[in-house]
Amino acid sequence: MTSKWIPKVLVILAVALLAAGSAVAQSYPSKPIHLIVPFGPGGSNDIVGRILAAKLTESIGQPVIVDNRPGAGGTVGTDAVVNSSPDGYTVMIGATSTIAANVGLYPKRGFDPVKSLSPITQIAEGSFLMAVPASSPAKSVREFIELARAKPGQLNYGTSGRGSSMHLMGEMFKLMAKVDMVHVPYKAGGPAIADLAVNRVQLLYSDLAALLPFVKSGQVRALAVTTPKRSSLLPDLPTMSEAGVPGYDATSWYGILGPAGLPRDIVMRLNGEFARIVHGADVKGRFAAMGIEPVTGTPEEFANYIRGQVVKWSEVAKSSGVELE
Numbered sequence: 001m002t003s004k005w006i007p008k009v010l011v012i013l014a015v016a017l018l019a020a021g022s023a024v025a026q027s028y029p030s031k032p033i034h035l036i037v038p039f040g041p042g043g044s045n046d047i048v049g050r051i052l053a054a055k056l057t058e059s060i061g062q063p064v065i066v067d068n069r070p071g072a073g074g075t076v077g078t079d080a081v082v083n084s085s086p087d088g089y090t091v092m093i094g095a096t097s098t099i100a101a102n103v104g105l106y107p108k109r110g111f112d113p114v115k116s117l118s119p120i121t122q123i124a125e126g127s128f129l130m131a132v133p134a135s136s137p138a139k140s141v142r143e144f145i146e147l148a149r150a151k152p153g154q155l156n157y158g159t160s161g162r163g164s165s166m167h168l169m170g171e172m173f174k175l176m177a178k179v180d181m182v183h184v185p186y187k188a189g190g191p192a193i194a195d196l197a198v199n200r201v202q203l204l205y206s207d208l209a210a211l212l213p214f215v216k217s218g219q220v221r222a223l224a225v226t227t228p229k230r231s232s233l234l235p236d237l238p239t240m241s242e243a244g245v246p247g248y249d250a251t252s253w254y255g256i257l258g259p260a261g262l263p264r265d266i267v268m269r270l271n272g273e274f275a276r277i278v279h280g281a282d283v284k285g286r287f288a289a290m291g292i293e294p295v296t297g298t299p300e301e302f303a304n305y306i307r308g309q310v311v312k313w314s315e316v317a318k319s320s321g322v323e324l325e
Contacts, residue, residue, distance in 0.1 A: 028088055028266055032063040036092040038077025040070040043189065044207045044290065048124065048254050049093045051286055055277040073163040073324065074098030075106060082116045086261035091120065091270065094257045096250075096313070097165040099306055104314030105163040105324045113310065118262035119302040121271045123278055125253040126292030127225040128169060129211045130240065133199040134221050141223045141243035144203065148179035156184045158192035158201035163324045166192070168313055169205040169226065169250045171320035176245050196220055207252050208233060208291030226250040233291050252292065253309075255302055267299055 033056070037049040046068065053064040069077030078098050084090035099113045113119075130141065138144035148155050157173075159166035162185045174181055184201050186192040189210055196204045197219040204211075204220075208231060214220045215234075224243040225231050227250070240248035256274055258267070277283055278294040287293060316322075 028269065029060055029062045031089060032065055033060075033088070034065050034067045034090050036067045036069050036077045036081055036090065038069055038071075038074035038092065038094075038098050040188070041068055044209050044252075045093055045095055045254065047209070047290065048287075048292075051283060052093070052123070052256075052274065052277060055280070055283060056273060059273055059277065073102060073105065073161065075102060075109070075111075078102070078111075078117075081257065081259055084259045086118070086259045086263070088258065088262060088266040088270065091256055091258045092117075093123070094255050095165075096253055096309065097163070097168075099255070099257070100309035101163070101165060101168055101313040101317065103310045104317030105168075105322060113257070113306055114303045116260055117257040118260055118267055119299050119306060120256040120258060120262075120267055121274050121299065122253060122255040122295050122297060122302045122305060123274060124287055124292040125251050125295045126287075126290065127208050127227040127231045128165070128205050128250055128252055129208055129215070129222045129234075129237075130173070130224045130226065131196065131204050131206070131211055131215065131220045131222045132202060133196055134218055135199050136202060136221060138223070139221070141238075141240065141245060144223060145177045145179060145244060148177070148181060152180040153182060155202040156182045156200075157203040157205075158184045158186060158195055159204070160189035160192055160206075161185045161187060163322065164189075165250070165252070166205050167322065168316050168320075170203070171322060172248065172250065172316045173203075173205075173245065175316070175319055176248055193220070205250070209289075212291065231291055232288070253295070253305075254292070255306075271296075271299060 035049055035053050037046050039045045049066050053066045056064045069080050074097055081090055081092040103111055132138055138147050157170045189206055195201050215222045222237055224238050224240045226240055275296040
């Protein structure tokens with residue numbers, strides 16, 4: 001082949017590839033989609049995932065199957081997506097811990113969520129709560145800090161496990177408030193909350209949806225929300241910054257990701273579907289009851305957000321000395 005024909009051949013190949021991609025997008029989806037939740041049933045990730053799966057099933061005319069893959073702080077489920085075929089039939093719900101925090105917690109994995117996965121869209125964000133037992137003498141964050149400083153190494157904080165979001169939030173609090181506390185990891189958030197209620201642990205951070213029933217029943221006392229702005233569900237509750245730890249910010253967020261190399265047409269199809277779903281009145285209402293609100297945007301905006309979150313939580317993990325194998 002002479003060199004003068006090469007440009008023409010390249011143009012023909014490019015057109016053929018574009019046509020093939022367009023045909024794939026038009027036929028997608030033609031079979032069930034698996035939405036991997038890298039945690040067990042019943043938690044906030046699972047609840048959000050099931051809400052989205054039901055709505056997406058209605059929208060695209062194909063079953064969207066929630067596939068719970070718990071283990072190793074969410075890395076088992078995440079790896080299943082990373083190693084899946086980039087055809088749009090395996091996606092995942094990612095969150096603060098699995099996508100951002102795990103980079104610093106498992107440095108030997110060499111995991112880069114933006115390179116190893118295809119960010120599709122952020123879905124929602126919300127607050128965590130800082131809570132103490134109802135019997136605690138601390139009625140505010142400042143009072144709890146004073147109590148912890150008066151009893152170095154004597155107060156416990158419970159979490160859903162080593163490397164969980166709850167763990168890193170507790171470590172960030174220790175660093176920023178300059179207190180010494182003992183970490184007590186549980187296998188799940190539920191048992192940790194139950195022990196908080198009976199004062200077996202003296203502090204806990206958890207998502208608002210999980211803690212709110214205990215707050216309303218009077219079993220635990222919420223001291224602050226972890227986000228820069230107050231929660232509409234507890235408008236009288238101060239933020240951590242207002243309550244005595246300036247700059248403390250731990251936002252609970254959720255997003256949809258697929259394996260690296262996911263075709264742009266499929267990424268944008270799913271981006272549009274999820275954006276429409278989460279801004280619908282029904283889903284917004286169900287999210288509001290969980291203390292979260294819809295947040296969507298372009299895949300590029302979501303990728304940039306993830307990069308910022310990775311830097312933030314990797315610094316917390318490094319400063320606190322938390323590293324997992």
